Amino acid sequence: MPTHTRIRMFNTRVTYPNQSLDNDLCQAVRAGDTVYVRGQVGTDFDGNLVGLGDPRAQAEQAMKNVAQLLKEAGSDLSHIVKTTTYITDPRFREPVYREVGLWIKGVFPISTGLVVAGLAQPEWLMEIDVIAVIPQQESEQ
Template sequence: MSHHRVRRFDTAETYPEQNLSNDLAQAVVADGTVYLRGQIGQDLDTRENVGVGDVEAQAERAMANIALLLKECGSRLDDIVKITVCLTDIRHREPVYRTMGRWLKGVHYVSTGLVVSALARPEWLVEIDATAVIPAGRRAEAERLRRASAAERGEEL
């Protein structure tokens, strides 16, 4: 199986004020493992920031993005095995983890939490990175769903 890149983009479009041009993707699927780019309080389609100054709203959007990206990859939230959370302030831990807990109730994943001095943009307060593994018995169906989702977005396979 080859690697499938979902929602490809160039950082020149995402960070026009920075002198960058890196080819990235929001997700990569490789042999049943789904690797997601760190998600923040930003709409995946419009790139509009959501919840500026509101860490709970940003965490909610990040989790919604994770759920959407997993679906587009043929996966789902209960396939998550690892989460990494980056916070810009330790006081944000409780509202962020409470939000994640609502989305991931019963998922028993491993988690790493970090407090960092800043994220890529000053208005971003939290970034949530997830890795999921699609069980072997669902991989053929997951591939069909991923292809259908890519076709809906007009994305090349």
């Protein structure tokens, strides 16, 4: 029996056509009762950037992605235990964190925030990855 489930597998040739990469990855992994969600950005699952130049709009799309991936893994936003948020400019902190906060109001995860020199694509202004759990009663279904 597998020890984990990969969700939305992909190859980086498709995700980063402007780069010469060839890595097999996935958007999320469910390992036991824990879900690890890969860094999500302002790009939808069809590869369309939402919010060019707008960190809040990119955060909104990233959180839509997170919500969908958690659902596919058998969890939801209320079960997030850790977030790591990356922004490319300290001025983006307020719009990004306000948007993320709307999605996780009342959840109280631990959180790390970083200002970084850049992300994998220059248009990306923010990225967020999360760890969530699946409550015992939901994981037995």
